Amino acid sequence: MELQYGAQTLERRDDPTIRAFRHDRFGQFIHWGLYALPAGAWNGTTYDFAAEFLPKSARIDDADWQAIAADFTVEHFDAKAWARTAKAMGARYVTVTAKHHDGFCLWPSAFSDTTVAATPHGRDLLGEIVEAYEEEGLAVHLYYSVLDWHHPDWRYRIDSPDDEIAFARFLEFAQNQLRELATRYPTVRGFWFDGTWDESVKANGWWTLEVERMLKQLIPGVMVNSRLRADEHGARHHDSNGDMMGDFFSGYERRLPDAWDRSVAAHDWEACMTIPQGSWGYHEGAAAAASRKKPSELIEQLAHIVSLDGNLLLNFGPMGDGALPGFEVETAAAIGDWMEVNGAAIHGCGMARDWDYPGWGHYTHNAETGVTYAIVTRIPVTGVIKPVLPVGTRLRSVTALATSAPVEARLLDERTISVDVPRESSVPLVYAIEVERDETQRQTVEVNPDVAEAPAAAKTASVKL
The missing domain is CATH 3.20.20.80 (Glycosidases)
Known part of the structure; x- marks a missing residue:
């Protein structure tokens, strides 16, 4: 009207x-x-x-x-x-x-x-x-x-x-x-x-x-x-x-x-x-x-x-x-x-549009730097979070902001990573996740890492900024 x-x-x-x-x-x-x-x-x-x-x-x-x-x-x-x-x-x-x-x-x-x-x-x-x-x-x-x-x-x-x-x-x-x-x-x-x-x-x-x-x-x-x-x-x-x-x-x-x-x-x-x-x-x-x-x-x-x-x-x-x-x-x-x-996960950040709501916390994203932040507010009983990377990307690095140190990330499949988090933490933890485009990644069927077995060839990588 x-x-x-x-x-x-x-x-x-x-x-x-x-x-x-x-x-x-x-x-x-x-x-x-x-x-x-x-x-x-x-x-x-x-x-x-x-x-x-x-x-x-x-x-x-x-x-x-x-x-x-x-x-x-x-x-x-x-x-x-x-x-x-x-x-x-x-x-x-x-x-x-x-x-x-x-x-x-x-x-x-x-x-x-x-x-x-x-x-x-x-x-x-x-x-x-x-x-x-x-x-x-x-x-x-x-x-x-x-x-x-x-x-x-x-x-x-x-x-x-x-x-x-x-x-x-x-x-x-x-x-x-x-x-x-x-x-x-x-x-x-x-x-x-x-x-x-x-x-x-x-x-x-x-x-x-x-x-x-x-x-x-x-x-x-x-x-x-x-x-x-x-x-x-x-x-x-x-x-x-x-x-x-x-x-x-x-x-x-x-x-x-x-x-x-x-x-x-x-x-x-x-x-x-x-x-x-x-x-x-x-x-x-x-x-x-x-x-x-x-x-x-x-x-x-x-x-x-x-x-x-x-x-x-x-x-x-x-x-x-x-x-x-x-x-x-x-x-x-x-x-x-x-x-x-x-x-860094707050100022200058906003919605991480290519990342789905994870349940254990929230993602924020800095469009200028390209860094996505995983803010863990509810630590899973397993002590593990499993971020799912955006389609067409591969992991470059994971860093804990609390220590500025690289964090070990286990690759469960082409898009899912597994990161251990300290269960004793009483305040939200933040991990900076950097990804890069993966032009070679084939279209795959999403696997739920919580119910599917990890691939036999799954590898552990220590990644750095």
Whole structure:
């Protein structure tokens, strides 16, 4: 069907900005605001739901909520330390909450009365974060929630002419803030929208397109995620014809596509993930603590995502005083240790299109170097993995990234190799596999090495890079 506000192009972006985003593959998400102060509790009661939703969970009056800005002293905030932590973890960009659903702004917006200007320190915290991360070489994306519980003109739906008038004022306010952000921080690489699921926003698809166009005019090349957009029929992410709106799909939140579902790679995409399962903002509750993911789980998710041409945006929720929680620092350090050794399998990599999903982990591939990486996340009980090489290729080398040493590979047939892996390993192992074209290889019937006997002439080769 003909759409005015749906996808404006069916072609995938291919420019230096989006190519850098693809190359990065790993980003840090930061949720920080007033909600970090009560950390999931209000008047002695802990609410297990997400800390950033506490104003709704605890039914807090807006005036009472805004009053806690007086306690937002951020005495331990050090943007440079945050940026160093992210870089050491292996992240290549950061997405930070400029404004979340409660309306509080990390920059001194001229269009709101609930900003850092109302805090004791009065500092432009967002500006400090942008500067610190860019100094470390990380790109910066700004998260902006259209939903705003504080603004008097916000509406969940349009039920009357008065609602329509009020919401028109609200859309003007939001557009003014976004213009302000793009003008104040012109070096940012992207805008990450949220809080666009309500009927009021979906009924104004024209505005979502206008905002996207405005931002790209103010910052040429800037990226906008799919959550911003809606068409004239209220379809989000993908328009009523099924075509994606925005520059990358951002619908995967605390969930991932199946590891064998390669259809997701039709578009650039990013999945955002928390460390505690149920909260983006800092939460001190026991339930949040009990649900924290292990570094190995997060590394496996990173490998899963990159194997499908996606990016992982891993969330951190700093405390109310500005310090990163100890468990987040430890998690970042553990991931960073793994990335220091195995980052070649992540940065600059994507789907290994000629390699089938193996079950014991994931393959990633660097198109520039031609190297395929076998990331072992579930060691078989046999202690052996059996990669199947692409048709028309033969093995050149297998190398363990952990030791940079060649690994012995047993050739089971023309396409299947057998590699022993240490059963005692507690973190994902990575093997770099190089193949070369084999013009002499005849078309053969695939043999399942798990059920077929190895050929009598099978040979063992120690192969080197």
